Amino acid sequence: MKYLKPWWSDGGSLFHLTILLSLAELRLDLDLDLDLDLYLLFPPRTLLGDELLLRNGQTSHISALSPFPASGGWGRAELLHPKCWERDPAAPPEGRLLREVRALGVPFIPSIRVDAWLVHSVAAGDADGAHALLGAAAASSAGGVGAGVEGVSQAAPGGGGGPRAVQSSPLAAGEEEEKAPAEPTAQVSDADGHASEENEVLRGVSHSPQHEENEQRSSTQKEKSLQQKNEDENKVADKPAWEAEKTTESRSERYQNGTDAFFSLEDLFQLLSSQPENLLEGVSLGDIAPLPRSINDGMNSPTHYNVNFSEAVSHDVSLHEAMLRCSDNTFRRDPVARTLQPQEQILQLSSITNTEQTLPGTNLTGFLPFVDNQMRNLSQDHLYDLDINILDETNLMSLATGFDPMEVSWLLEEPGYDSGLSLDSSNNSTSVIKSNSSHSICEGATGSSSDLSHHDLEGAVGGYCPEPSKLCYINDKSDSHFHGDLVFQHVSHNHTYHLEPSALESTSESLSMPGKSQKISRYLNDTDRNLSRDERRAKALHIPFSVDEIIRMPVDSFNSMLSRHYLTDLQVSLIRDIRRRGKNKVAAQNCRKRKLDVILNLEDDVCSLQAKKETLKREQSQCHKAINIMKQKLHHLYRDVFSRLRDDQGRPVSPNQYALQCTHDGSVVIVPKELMIPGQKKENQKGKRKNERKN
DNA sequence: GTTCGGTGTCATGGA
DNA sequence: AGTCCATGACACCGA
Numbered sequence: 001m002k003y004l005k006p007w008w009s010d011g012g013s014l015f016h017l018t019i020l021l022s023l024a025e026l027r028l029d030l031d032l033d034l035d036l037d038l039y040l041l042f043p044p045r046t047l048l049g050d051e052l053l054l055r056n057g058q059t060s061h062i063s064a065l066s067p068f069p070a071s072g073g074w075g076r077a078e079l080l081h082p083k084c085w086e087r088d089p090a091a092p093p094e095g096r097l098l099r100e101v102r103a104l105g106v107p108f109i110p111s112i113r114v115d116a117w118l119v120h121s122v123a124a125g126d127a128d129g130a131h132a133l134l135g136a137a138a139a140s141s142a143g144g145v146g147a148g149v150e151g152v153s154q155a156a157p158g159g160g161g162g163p164r165a166v167q168s169s170p171l172a173a174g175e176e177e178e179k180a181p182a183e184p185t186a187q188v189s190d191a192d193g194h195a196s197e198e199n200e201v202l203r204g205v206s207h208s209p210q211h212e213e214n215e216q217r218s219s220t221q222k223e224k225s226l227q228q229k230n231e232d233e234n235k236v237a238d239k240p241a242w243e244a245e246k247t248t249e250s251r252s253e254r255y256q257n258g259t260d261a262f263f264s265l266e267d268l269f270q271l272l273s274s275q276p277e278n279l280l281e282g283v284s285l286g287d288i289a290p291l292p293r294s295i296n297d298g299m300n301s302p303t304h305y306n307v308n309f310s311e312a313v314s315h316d317v318s319l320h321e322a323m324l325r326c327s328d329n330t331f332r333r334d335p336v337a338r339t340l341q342p343q344e345q346i347l348q349l350s351s352i353t354n355t356e357q358t359l360p361g362t363n364l365t366g367f368l369p370f371v372d373n374q375m376r377n378l379s380q381d382h383l384y385d386l387d388i389n390i391l392d393e394t395n396l397m398s399l400a401t402g403f404d405p406m407e408v409s410w411l412l413e414e415p416g417y418d419s420g421l422s423l424d425s426s427n428n429s430t431s432v433i434k435s436n437s438s439h440s441i442c443e444g445a446t447g448s449s450s451d452l453s454h455h456d457l458e459g460a461v462g463g464y465c466p467e468p469s470k471l472c473y474i475n476d477k478s479d480s481h482f483h484g485d486l487v488f489q490h491v492s493h494n495h496t497y498h499l500e501p502s503a504l505e506s507t508s509e510s511l512s513m514p515g516k517s518q519k520i521s522r523y524l525n526d527t528d529r530n531l532s533r534d535e536r537r538a539k540a541l542h543i544p545f546s547v548d549e550i551i552r553m554p555v556d557s558f559n560s561m562l563s564r565h566y567l568t569d570l571q572v573s574l575i576r577d578i579r580r581r582g583k584n585k586v587a588a589q590n591c592r593k594r595k596l597d598v599i600l601n602l603e604d605d606v607c608s609l610q611a612k613k614e615t616l617k618r619e620q621s622q623c624h625k626a627i628n629i630m631k632q633k634l635h636h637l638y639r640d641v642f643s644r645l646r647d648d649q650g651r652p653v654s655p656n657q658y659a660l661q662c663t664h665d666g667s668v669v670i671v672p673k674e675l676m677i678p679g680q681k682k683e684n685q686k687g688k689r690k691n692e693r694k695n
Numbered sequence: 696g697t698t699c700g701g702t703g704t705c706a707t708g709g710a
Numbered sequence: 711a712g713t714c715c716a717t718g719a720c721a722c723c724g725a
Contacts, residue, residue, distance in 0.1 A: 583714075595717085
């Protein structure tokens with residue numbers, strides 16, 4: 001798969017496109033990582049200093065670009081967090097876009113401006129040829145060039161010299177004659193450096209004093225700017241790409257004055273579509289992130305082809321300005337409503353980036369496939385899968401608390417508020433922002449230093465470095481910070497009971513959000529689910545030890561540790577509570593385990609005893625049976641003996657009158673029952689009765 | 696909505 | 711006296 005060849009990257013600048021890519025709907029409100037993977041169609045360095053206006057009014061800037069190998073200047077634009085600019089003494093002054101935006105009275109326009117300095121690949125000093133080329137391209141656009149070619153057609157006198165110049169250009173736009181309309185528009189002929197009517201429309205949405213002043217200045221500097229322009233182009237053509245950066249500001253100034261040359265998107269469309277084979281040479285996809293659509297896709301689309309760009313894109317094209325021109329006046333006139341309706345912005349962006357109808361004449365889909373795809377990916381993959389309610393909550397919380405939405409979003413994700421102790425997460429949020437600027441979200445979870453090694457973070461609560469020197473600001477917590485930490489105590493289960501109820505009530509009342517607590521609690525549970533409450537508390541208070549350490553440490557080490565580190569009373573109290581609770585928790589677990597073991601053992605004993613009882617019962621019954629058998633045998637033997645006994649006269653002995661009795665020597669004698677021992681007499685009587693009953 | 700098991704926590708007593 | 715441990719009691723959560 002081929003990629004668009006930056007055929008303009010090695011020559012002087014001819015075009016100046018300003019495209020406002022509405023990135024407001026990116027996850028800037030929640031995701032603090034401003035490192036946007038935005039692949040631009042423009043040469044690097046020319047984007048430096050461009051700004052991204054955040055919802056909170058801060059600005060971010062595009063930092064150094066990363067040009068792709070063999071892309072001839074195409075690169076990856078990175079946005080720099082404003083915090084970084086604050087630390088950078090060489091930070092550029094307030095950019096033009098921001099000034100313009102503020103002049104328009106739009107306080108929050110989270111958009112990114114991309115100035116594209118399209119440089120034609122002409123030989124050094126051959127700016128006229130480039131002008132001719134672009135003039136031809138401008139002339140080739142069907143009546144929709146508008147003011148976008150101003151300066152270009154002047155550089156190529158007559159504007160009709162396009163075909164000849166195109167043939168001499170490396171683009172070899174031989175097909176230009178086929179696609180080019182016969183006549184350039186009147187606007188083309190008028191494009192001598194003056195701002196066109198459309199330019200006026202686009203830039204004059206709100207005639208700020210600054211704009212008027214710029215227009216006045218522009219009229220006086222026209223001639224000079226034209227001369228300067230040619231000179232600058234020749235200079236730029238001899239300079240490497242990064243040196244062109246130095247001229248960006250001056251270009252912007254001239255742009256503001258309306259003296260620079262501009263070119264419409266349609267011109268570029270015509271130009272690119274006329275030479276697709278040339279444009280798609282040399283740059284492989286491997287150099288650039290894979291994108292599903294090449295520029296040819298946009299070019300070949302009739303929808304893209306037939307778009308009249310002259311209406312909205314002719315001079316200084318911006319999606320935002322185009323949006324301003326659209327019927328959605330609330331975007332400009334009601335910044336508050338815009339601030340409060342991120343979803344609508346998202347939908348706006350979606351409609352803009354996905355449908356050409358929203359912006360007639362502004363077909364970024366075809367012209368900027370990379371940007372378009374990025375926007376699509378960002379808007380669809382990252383935005384639509386977001387729970388919009390989070391945005392709502394964030395904004396509502398930001399309104400309620402006066403906090404920054406980013407901070408509020410962080411607060412929502414920080415589940416440490418169920419602690420009965422005062423926490424410090426407002427400081428955390430700030431630290432998070434700082435750490436995010438260096439792409440260390442995880443490390444910045446507690447706002448600690450980003451220079452911590454992963455080992456240091458492992459097991460340590462919140463990744464805080466235990467060095468005393470880095471613990472100094474622990475004591476800098478103000479009560480207000482703690483107050484902010486108590487915000488969400490009411491939304492989560494609080495297992496601690498030693499916090500003053502007044503504190504909880506005050507914080508809950510100040511920020512109570514009926515109907516939101518459940519959802520917030522859900523997010524709280526989702527985010528730091530793996531952390532215990534004490535861990536979150538320690539994390540919030542920047543306890544420089546892990547909970548595991550605090551609990552398992554021997555008492556001597558524990559005391560020495562407390563004495564070594566300078567900790568606040570609150571921290572010491574928390575640490576002792578953590579230790580006590582941790583140990584008690586383990587003890588309770590052991591106790592329950594032992595109790596369970598005792599119960600199980602008792603159950604086993606019961607089972608074994610029941611089994612033994614059954615066995616004994618069986619043995620008892622067997623013994624009873626054996627005894628009965630022996631008794632019966634004894635009775636039979638008794639009867640048998642008496643049946644055979646005879647007295648002195650030879651008569652049978654009656655068992656009713658006599659009984660058999662064993663003597664001490666083992667002999668058996670016949671004894672009259674009257675002479676029997678009373679005990680033996682009773683037994684014999686019992687036995688006799690039994691035998692009688694049986695019989 | 697109720698029940699029940701699991702869990703954390705506190706209070707208390709003994710070692 | 712301080713600490714640890716064991717345990718009953720309570721509250722909360724989730725199934």
